[in-house]
Amino acid sequence: MTSTSSDTPWTPPAIWTWNTASGGKFASINRPVAGATHERALPVGRHPLQLYSLGTPNGVKVTVMLEELLALGHAGAEYDAWLVKIGDGEQFGSGFVEVNPNSKIPALLDRSGPEPIRVFESGAILVHLAEKFGALLPTAPAARAECLSWLFWQMGSAPFVGGGFGHFYAYAPEKLEYPINRYAMETKRQLDVLDRLLATRRHIAGDDYTVADIAIWPWYGQMAQGLLYGAGEFLQVEQYTHLRRWADEVGARPAVQRGRRVNRTFGDPADQCPERHEAADLDRPGM
Numbered sequence: 001m002t003s004t005s006s007d008t009p010w011t012p013p014a015i016w017t018w019n020t021a022s023g024g025k026f027a028s029i030n031r032p033v034a035g036a037t038h039e040r041a042l043p044v045g046r047h048p049l050q051l052y053s054l055g056t057p058n059g060v061k062v063t064v065m066l067e068e069l070l071a072l073g074h075a076g077a078e079y080d081a082w083l084v085k086i087g088d089g090e091q092f093g094s095g096f097v098e099v100n101p102n103s104k105i106p107a108l109l110d111r112s113g114p115e116p117i118r119v120f121e122s123g124a125i126l127v128h129l130a131e132k133f134g135a136l137l138p139t140a141p142a143a144r145a146e147c148l149s150w151l152f153w154q155m156g157s158a159p160f161v162g163g164g165f166g167h168f169y170a171y172a173p174e175k176l177e178y179p180i181n182r183y184a185m186e187t188k189r190q191l192d193v194l195d196r197l198l199a200t201r202r203h204i205a206g207d208d209y210t211v212a213d214i215a216i217w218p219w220y221g222q223m224a225q226g227l228l229y230g231a232g233e234f235l236q237v238e239q240y241t242h243l244r245r246w247a248d249e250v251g252a253r254p255a256v257q258r259g260r261r262v263n264r265t266f267g268d269p270a271d272q273c274p275e276r277h278e279a280a281d282l283d284r285p286g287m
Contacts, residue, residue: 025171029086034103040093045080045277048112052082052096053105055264057162057218057228058122062106063276064259065126065136065214070279071255074133076112081262081276123155126211136211147205150212158219160186161228170229184235187223191240194220198242213250218260221247258282 018032044050049066053059069077084090084105091103100107100120108125110117110132119128127148130137138144164183168176194216197204204212219228224240224247226232238244250256261273261282273282 026087026167029089029091034101035092036094036097037089037092038094040090040095042093042095042099042109043080043082044109044111045082047078047080047277048076048110049079050082050109050111051079052084052099052107052109053263054084054086055260055262055266056105057158057222058104059106059263060218060260061122061215062108062125062129063262064218064256065129065211067255067259067262068214068253069129069133069135072133072135074135077129077133078278079276083263083265083274121155123151123215126151126215130211136209136214138205138208138210143206143208147210147212150204151215154212154215154219157190161190161219161223165231166229169231169234188235191220191224191235191237191243194246195240195243198246203246209250209253213246217247217250217256221250225251 042050042052051062051066053062055063063081066077066079066081084096086105090096091100091105096107097103099109099118102120104120106120106122106125108119108128110119110128112132117128119125127137138147160183164179165187168179168183172179194204201207203209204216220243222228223231223235224237224243226237232238261271262276263274264272265274266272276282
């Protein structure tokens with residue numbers, strides 16, 4: 001790894017201006033202003049729940065949640081999952097911005113009531129669905145507090161893993177020693193937090209499987225299995241034995257396997273289901 005691209009240190013200017021791309025694989029999706037860049041209405045399917053997303057870890061949280069609810073027999077959790085191509089800037093279309101002013105996936109439009117309800121931020125979507133269907137979120141005060149604490153731990157911690165470690169290790173245009181070391185240290189600390197926790201309990205919030213597991217598995221479960229950023233060896237994930245036990249157990253759930261494939265456009269074609277509008281979409285060969 002090299003520490004800098006030049007022997008001359010960069011000095012920040014008095015006023016920052018956006019006059020160059022941020023670099024890296026996802027440079028085209030980053031800009032310093034919000035709002036729509038073009039008119040584009042969102043498609044609407046026949047189900048009450050309309051999901052606009054992509055098969056990233058944040059998107060997988062919601063599709064796993066919906067598939068778990070369906071597996072529990074909640075027919076009202078049937079959904080249309082529309083693919084949002086963030087590399088093409090579809091998240092900046094006017095329709096998407098109306099559902100999520102922050103222009104990030106996932107975004108949910110709940111059309112089951114008299115007035116549509118928009119819900120954005122993956123953690124908020126999980127809580128909305130859990131409360132709507134009375135499932136996967138404890139109701140006893142202490143258990144609920146424990147579950148929500150870990151859910152929001154994930155929401156606050158994962159940016160260090162994705163936007164920090166993942167960006168500089170896998171996507172930045174050059175390898176820089178300082179940020180990779182900084183975020184690798186924090187990522188391993190977080191993995192250790194979970195490993196110590198899961199040495200004492202079966203699931204994240206206790207004995208029962210909850211939205212905390214659903215939120216944490218796409219990020220930390222897949223990382224413990226060596227499936228994120230090609231960084232398993234670098235981070236020595238095999239040492240987190242309790243976390244890996246949990247990751248494998250959650251990953252083996254049929255609803256998790258189904259949800260992981262929804263809005264997925266990379267990897268093995270057999271694992272991809274770019275859009276999902278009925279359960280059979282996940283049962284077709286090559287979908």
